[in-house]
Structures are given as structure tokens and as C-alpha cells.
Amino acid sequence: MTKGVQHVPSLYGTLCDEPPLDVRIAKLAEQQHGVVSLAQLQFAGLTASAVRNRVAAGRLTRIHRAVYAVGHARLTGHGRSMAAVLAYRPGALASHRTAGGLHGLRQDSRPRIDVTVPSASARSRPGIDVHRTTTLEPTDSTTVDGIPCTSVARTLVDLADVIDRRGVERAVDQAEVLQIFDLRAVDDVLARAVGRRGASVLRGVLDAYAGPTLTKQELEERFLELCRSASFPSPTVNEWIVLDVETAYQVDFLWREQCLIVETDGWATHGTRQAFENDRRRDRRLRLAEYEVERFTWRDVVERPAEVTATVRRLLALR
Numbered sequence: 001m002t003k004g005v006q007h008v009p010s011l012y013g014t015l016c017d018e019p020p021l022d023v024r025i026a027k028l029a030e031q032q033h034g035v036v037s038l039a040q041l042q043f044a045g046l047t048a049s050a051v052r053n054r055v056a057a058g059r060l061t062r063i064h065r066a067v068y069a070v071g072h073a074r075l076t077g078h079g080r081s082m083a084a085v086l087a088y089r090p091g092a093l094a095s096h097r098t099a100g101g102l103h104g105l106r107q108d109s110r111p112r113i114d115v116t117v118p119s120a121s122a123r124s125r126p127g128i129d130v131h132r133t134t135t136l137e138p139t140d141s142t143t144v145d146g147i148p149c150t151s152v153a154r155t156l157v158d159l160a161d162v163i164d165r166r167g168v169e170r171a172v173d174q175a176e177v178l179q180i181f182d183l184r185a186v187d188d189v190l191a192r193a194v195g196r197r198g199a200s201v202l203r204g205v206l207d208a209y210a211g212p213t214l215t216k217q218e219l220e221e222r223f224l225e226l227c228r229s230a231s232f233p234s235p236t237v238n239e240w241i242v243l244d245v246e247t248a249y250q251v252d253f254l255w256r257e258q259c260l261i262v263e264t265d266g267w268a269t270h271g272t273r274q275a276f277e278n279d280r281r282r283d284r285r286l287r288l289a290e291y292e293v294e295r296f297t298w299r300d301v302v303e304r305p306a307e308v309t310a311t312v313r314r315l316l317a318l319r
Helices: 021-031 038-044 048-056 077-086 096-103 152-162 165-178 183-191 197-208 216-229 273-288 298-303 305-318
Strands: 035-037 060-064 067-070 113-117 128-132 141-144 147-150 236-244 247-255 260-265 292-297
Touching: 021 035, 021 038, 021 067, 035 038, 035 077, 038 048, 038 067, 048 060, 060 077, 067 077, 077 096, 077 113, 077 147, 096 113, 096 141, 096 147, 096 152, 096 165, 113 152, 147 152, 152 165, 152 183, 152 197, 165 197, 183 197, 216 247, 216 260, 216 298, 216 305, 236 273, 247 273, 260 298, 260 305, 273 292, 292 298, 292 305, 298 305
Parallel strands: 113 128, 260 292
Antiparallel strands: 035 067, 060 067, 141 147, 236 247, 247 260
């Protein structure tokens, strides 16, 4: 380095080491399911004429106004969702049926993408259903696979605006199964959804659930009663399992001789997506230690006791 010339760090090192422009664009597109916005292209250094030239050459394909696919236009469902969000950025979120699909709450095979926009004047575009709002809060947004979308709680309220009650019940059930249902977050969204059809429908669905009336202790007692009625060997309750000097887990029910663990998941214990992922990581570690892990929800224990009993009997016999 020449004396007296200050070295300025760069994201890509020195100027001569900077990747070619098209390489940077391709890398960005790869992170966004194959699509980029005009604003991103311009920020990367492309002029308007350079964008037009790349479109003419087939290196960019226009998906929406100011949104392009890089290399080809064969987009996945995630790519179409990302393109729709980019068409209305900043602040736009995949929502309603699209967000329900992203969160795994229900299957979404519609060709159109739902997008919520914090604006009173945004209009729908071909292939996009726009939902305008002025009540979005930071807690209403998240990302799934890099796609900005509404939170689970907001998505449930939005879904109740556009699908039937039975569909909402199934979405809530699936949120339970995935352990991503957060009642406090839902209550917060409902408090801000005054006058919306979805708020009324979702409240009705939640009021009809028996789940919230069961505490963790009550759910455990129900499960133990099933075990006693079926004459199963008595499991130990809330037992600790030590895997190594740094890892120990407390499990709900343990048949140590059979290395069988049963976890009962009540409504009040439901947490966030992170909690769901942590539980699955824990289950994997226990299985690697040769424990069988089976999970039952409160609905399994209360409404499907014969199925629960048959499953536990079969697992005890196999182990």
C-alpha cells in the first residue's frame, strides 16, 4: 500500500477482486428464490438501459412491473410469492392464504398470491390479490424461507377473512400440531382487528375449543388415567434423562425399561416456531440415544383416548 493512502475495506475486498456485476445479481436472485426488483438491480449498478438490454437478451424476464426473474422464468411457488412481495415493497408481506401455506397451516395451490400492503391506495396486479391495511405492527411480520410474510397470529385472523369456518378450525389445529400457536399473540392481533369478519370467526373458533381449559397438570393426569385403565406398567413422571455431562432433558412420561418417552402438549405450553424447532432437536438427540419419543396433543388425549391407548400399547410391545 502506498504510504499515506488510507485503505478502505470493501465487502468483496479490493476493487479488482469484486465479482462481476452479473455474478452479484445471480447471487442475490439465488437468495430470493430466483427474483430481484428493479430497485435492487439499480442499487447493484445497472442503469435502466442495461436492464432493458438484459431483458431483450433473455437474461432477465419481467414477472411484474419492476420485478424480474434472473436467467429463466420457471419460478417455484416460493419464487412467485417473493416476486409478489417485491412488487409492492417496502412494507409488503405475503399474507392470507399465501402466508398460511408458507407457515404450513394449510395447503395453498392457488395461482394468485395474497399480499398485504400498509397503504390505503395500492391496487391488485395480475396474479396478485392485494389486501390494504393501516394496522400492521412490527410484531405482525416475520420471514419464512427468506420471504417476508405475516406472523402466524396475523395469518390466522387474515385467513378467517377469506376461508370458511371449518378451514379456520383446521388451520388452528395445524398450528397446534406444529406448536406455533401463541394465544397471547393472537389476542393482541384480535384486539386490533375490531370490525373484521375474520376476528369474529376466529374468536368463535377459539371459544369452542376445549383445549384452553386444560392445564399441563390436568393433561398429565388424563394421560395417566388412560395408562391405568389400560393396565400399562406405570411410567415415571417428569423424569430427567442425562445424555452426557452437558445434556439432560426432563420428559413428561418415561418407561425406562422400554426406553419409551411420551410428551403431552397442552394448549398453554404452545410457543413459538423456535420452541417447535428446539423440541424437534431434542427429540432427535433422544432418538440417537435409542429412546422412542411419541407426542400427543390435548385433543388426542381428550377426544381420541382409544387411539392414544392403542398407540402406547403397540409401542410398549415393540420396545
